Structures are given as structure tokens and as C-alpha cells.
Amino acid sequence: MGGTRRQENQNAGPVxxxxxxxxxxxxxxxxxxxxxxxRAVVCVHVRDTVSQDLRRPGAAQDWMLHHGLVAxxxxxxxxxxxxxxxxxxxxxxxADLVAETGAKLVxxxxxxxxxxxxxxxxxxxxxxxSGVETHSFQANLLHEPTTLLTGAGGPYRVYSPFxxxxxxxxxxxxxxxxxxxxxxxxxxxxxxxxxxxxxxPTRPDWAGGLRENWLAGEAGAMALLQEFLQVGIIGYGQGxxxxxxxxxxxxxxxxxxxxxxxxxxxHEAGKAAAPAHDLEKFRKELVWREFSWHLLFHYPDLHWRxxxxxxxxxxxxxxxxxxxAWKKGMTGYPIVDAGMRQLWQTGYMHNRVRMIVxxxxxxxxxxxxxVGETWFWDTLVDGDPASNSASWQWVAGCGADAAPYxxxxxxxxxxxxxxxxxxxxxxxxxELSGLSDRYLHKPWEAPxxxxxxxxxxxxxxxxxxxxxxxxxxxxxxxxxxxxxxAG
Numbered sequence: 232m233g234g235t236r237r238q239e240n241q242n243a244g245p246v247x248x249x250x251x252x253x254x255x256x257x258x259x260x261x262x263x264x265x266x267x268x269x270r271a272v273v274c275v276h277v278r279d280t281v282s283q284d285l286r287r288p289g290a291a292q293d294w295m296l297h298h299g300l301v302a303x304x305x306x307x308x309x310x311x312x313x314x315x316x317x318x319x320x321x322x323x324x325x326a327d328l329v330a331e332t333g334a335k336l337v338x339x340x341x342x343x344x345x346x347x348x349x350x351x352x353x354x355x356x357x358x359x360x361s362g363v364e365t366h367s368f369q370a371n372l373l374h375e376p377t378t379l380l381t382g383a384g385g386p387y388r389v390y391s392p393f394x395x396x397x398x399x400x401x402x403x404x405x406x407x408x409x410x411x412x413x414x415x416x417x418x419x420x421x422x423x424x425x426x427x428x429x430x431x432p433t434r435p436d437w438a439g440g441l442r443e444n445w446l447a448g449e450a451g452a453m454a455l456l457q458e459f460l461q462v463g464i465i466g467y468g469q470g471x472x473x474x475x476x477x478x479x480x481x482x483x484x485x486x487x488x489x490x491x492x493x494x495x496x497x498h499e500a501g502k503a504a505a506p507a508h509d510l511e512k513f514r515k516e517l518v519w520r521e522f523s524w525h526l527l528f529h530y531p532d533l534h535w536r537x538x539x540x541x542x543x544x545x546x547x548x549x550x551x552x553x554x555x556a557w558k559k560g561m562t563g564y565p566i567v568d569a570g571m572r573q574l575w576q577t578g579y580m581h582n583r584v585r586m587i588v589x590x591x592x593x594x595x596x597x598x599x600x601x602v603g604e605t606w607f608w609d610t611l612v613d614g615d616p617a618s619n620s621a622s623w624q625w626v627a628g629c630g631a632d633a634a635p636y637x638x639x640x641x642x643x644x645x646x647x648x649x650x651x652x653x654x655x656x657x658x659x660x661x662e663l664s665g666l667s668d669r670y671l672h673k674p675w676e677a678p679x680x681x682x683x684x685x686x687x688x689x690x691x692x693x694x695x696x697x698x699x700x701x702x703x704x705x706x707x708x709x710x711x712x713x714x715x716x717a718g
Contacts, residue, residue: 244332244336245336248274249337250303252342254296254490255490255491258409258495260340260368261366261367263408264366274313274314276303276314276315276316277317277321279324286344286616291609292614294578295578297425298448302450303448311413311414311415312413313415315328315422322353332418338366338368339365339368343617344617345528345531345532370492371486371492373494374521376525376529381396388632394515394518394522453495457499459480463478464478464500464509465504468506468509471582472583473649475650483615484579497514520615523617527620527621533624542627548596551596553596556697558575562696563674565672566646566672567588567642570585574607574611576659579611580611586626593626593627595698639707646671646672651668662692663685674689
């Protein structure tokens with residue numbers, strides 16, 4: 232009977248599996264279910280730069296996507312399937328492939344940003360109307376945004392009650408295994424090469440630092456996870472705030488493109504020999520990502536509209552003579568400059584430093600948070616649509632759970648507190664490496680003879696402060712005070 236059913240499934244036409252932000256073969260419900268169906272499988276990725284309202288990934292994300300697709304292609308080939316690569320409007324490309332292959336079943340893992348949800352709904356309706364069955368699966372969030380709601384039936388707007396509600400839900404499911412083999416579709420299907428998508432920089436090739444720091448694909452993700460669980464998670468609760476310490480997982484780029492799933496991370500972390508406090512802190516970071524995605528699902532314009540609309544009249548600037556200095560890491564504030572240079576060199580920035588540099592741009596320079604969010608979107612390999620937007624709004628004070636919204640980080644105090652031995656600043660701002668810890672985070676206070684001995688000439692080898700902290704703080708405080716009165 233089993234053989235007869237398998238033969239019937241084979242004759243029923245292939246199942247098409249559409250890969251999006253889930254570039255993995257393990258714990259991939261759409262792929263797993265397709266293989267279990269007994270049908271031949273057609274695997275496809277679509278580069279959609281046409282569909283209206285879709286936000287195109289930034290340049291650093293494109294680099295990560297290219298290498299993630301290459302890794303996925305190799306993994307699928309080893310299991311017996313090919314990856315079909317095409318470009319164009321997603322719903323049209325998938326519909327064309329269904330017609331070409333005779334597929335009567337299409338699988339995908341659910342997405343949660345507004346434009347992507349709209350595309351999926353449109354495609355599903357069209358396929359069903361043409362007699363094609365569709366199945367979508369939960370793969371990239373531990374809990375669906377439609378299930379984790381307040382008692383009033385609305386979305387959570389504050390993280391702490393979100394976490395408490397999360398804890399009361401059933402534990403996240405166990406990860407699914409990778410298929411032992413995939414029955415690939417025998418028909419020859421026209422496909423682009425991954426390189427044809429034009430995702431890599433060429434003139435100039437600025438991706439050297441990315442190549443040195445990231446190994447894209449599932450193997451790279453799992454190796455990084457295991458290294459973190461052996462070394463970084465012990466002491467994570469406190470160590471995660473110190474950018475020169477190993478207490479960061481750096482898994483965010485892999486989560487961004489689904490080269491690893493949150494279910495895999497959640498359960499692997501639970502096996503680690505880590506104190507309960509550290510494990511909970513780490514899992515709370517996963518759930519902060521979850522919270523951000525729930526926000527984006529319910530507020531799809533999160534990346535450009537103030538969550539707190541009182542800020543619509545806030546006197547932010549969209550242009551500033553110091554904006555290029557901020558982007559290049561030349562503000563004269565060492566912890567800010569180290570963060571911005573780490574970003575440019577590696578496509579990544581430590582989370583504590585992200586808050587410091589964002590606060591500096593928004594509150595010291597009074598530049599609109601959307602300017603910074605856009606720069607991060609283009610330069611981060613982990614430019615996550617939800618986390619990037621929610622976190623910039625949080626720092627700006629206009630986002631969810633953003634109290635006290637008038638907090639202004641002092642970059643000198645932040646540098647001294649979280650980079651006390653200067654290891655992080657000395658790595659990314661090497662022109663200051665000869666300066667003692669006493670003056671490293673405030674070189675403008677160093678006596679001339681100390682600067683001379685360290686071979687530093689302010690305004691020449693290293694910039695003078697772009698703004699005066701006290702004056703910038705007072706200016707921002709006055710603007711926030713007017714907001715309080717208006718509110």
C-alpha cells in the first residue's frame with residue numbers, strides 16, 4: 232500500500248517549495264512536509280525587485296544573501312535537488328513555475344511584513360482559483376503574531392508583559408531534522424545562476440571585511456552557535472554589554488536570512504551548561520526579536536512612521552553637516568567612532584554600541600532616526616526589517632516600550648563603563664591606541680604632552696568632538712521638554 236501511495240504521489244506532479252528568508256534544509260517545515268508528501272520537489276528562490284512596496288535589502292544584506300543562496304544550493308544538491316533561481320514579481324514567477332512543472336501543490340514558510348503578507352495572500356488566492364493547493368508553515372517565529380495578543384485582543388506594545396505572556400504559552404516546538412534525501416524533479420527547468428542576481432559588490436569590492444568575519448549558510452550558523460554555547464553564554468547576563476568580550480552570539484545575520492531557526496537556537500541553548508540567569512537573558516534577546524516582529528506585523532509602516540505619533544512634530548533634522556562624519560566614524564567621540572567603523576568594516580556592530588551611536592545621532596546631532604535606520608539597513612549584514620526599525624524607534628523615544636524616551640546617553644560615560652580597558656576602541660580606532668585608559672574616551676581632555684607622546688594631533692590625526700556633549704544634551708532636553716508639554 233505504501234508503495235502504491237508513493238507512486239500515486241509521484242504521478243500527481245511535483246510540490247514546489249519557495250525559499251525566502253529560510254535558507255536552510257534543517258528545521259524547514261515547508262521542505263520537510265514536501266519531502267514527506269512523497270512527491271518530487273522543485274526548490275525555488277525568487278529575487279523580487281519589482282513588486283511594489285517591497286523593501287529591497289541593503290548592500291551588506293545582499294552580500295550575505297548571495298553566500299546564503301550558494302550554501303543552500305550546495306546543501307540541496309547533496310540531497311538530490313536543484314535550486315531554481317529566478318527574478319521578477321514573486322507571484323508571477325511562482326505562477327509561471329507551477330504552469331511549467333505541472334505542480335499542484337506549493338509550500339512556503341510564512342512571512343510577516345505587510346508587503347510580503349500581501350504578496351502571499353494574492354498568490355494563494357490565484358493558485359487556489361487555478362486548482363493548485365498551497366500550504367504555509369510556521370518557521371521563523373517561535374509564536375505567530377496572531378496568537379500572542381493582550382487580553383483585549385490587541386498587540387502588546389510593551390516588552391515586559393509580552394515576555395510574561397510568552398512564558399505562559401507552550402514551549403517552542405522541537406526543531407525538525409533535515410531530510411535524508413530529496414526526490415528532485417527530473418524535468419529540466421530554466422534557472423539563473425546565483426551570480427546572475429548581481430548581489431555582490433564589484434567596483435569597488437568593499438566586502439573584504441565581510442568575507443573575513445562571516446561564513447554564510449547553515450554550517451557557519453551552527454558552528455557559531457556551538458562556539459557561543461561553549462564559551463559565550465556563561466556570563467552572558469552581564470558580559471553581553473561589553474563589546475570586547477565574547478558574550479555575543481553574532482547569530483543575527485543567520486536569523487535574518489533563516490540560515491538557522493529560532494527553534495534551533497532556543498533548544499540548543501537549553502542543552503548548554505549555563506547558569507539559569509544567563510540562559511534566560513539570552514532567550515529574552517530571542518524574544519525581543521520576536522516582539523519586534525509582532526510589532527511589525529501589526530504596524531507594517533514601523534520603518535518610517537513614528538510609533539508614538541506625538542513625535543510627528545518633533546524638530547529632528549534630515550540633513551546635518553556632521554552626518555558624513557558619523558557614518559565614517561569621525562565624530563571625535565571614540566566609542567561612537569569605534570562602533571561606526573566596526574559597522575563599515577564588518578557589516579556588524581555590538582548591540583550596546585548600536586544604542587550609543589543611535590542615541591548620538593538622534594539626540595546629540597538631532598538627526599531624524601529614519602536617517603540612521605536607513606544607513607544601518609544598507610550596511611548591516613543582519614539588517615532585520617523588524618528589529619532594525621523597532622530598535623531605532625526605541626532609542627529615539629518614539630517607539631514601543633521607549634520609556635524614558637528622554638534618556639540621552641553620555642558617550643564618554645558609556646565608553647568608560649562598557650569599554651573600560653579600551654580594547655574595543657583601540658581595535659577599531661587604532662590612531663588612539665597609544666593613549667592611556669584615563670583619556671581614551673575623552674582625548675580632548677588629555678594634556679598636550681600626553682597627546683604628543685601618543686602621536687595624536689586633535690583635528691588632524693583624530694577629529695575634535697563634533698558637538699559639545701553638555702550643549703547637545705541641553706538642546707535635546709529642551710526639545711523633549713516641549714514634547715512633554717505638548718503631550
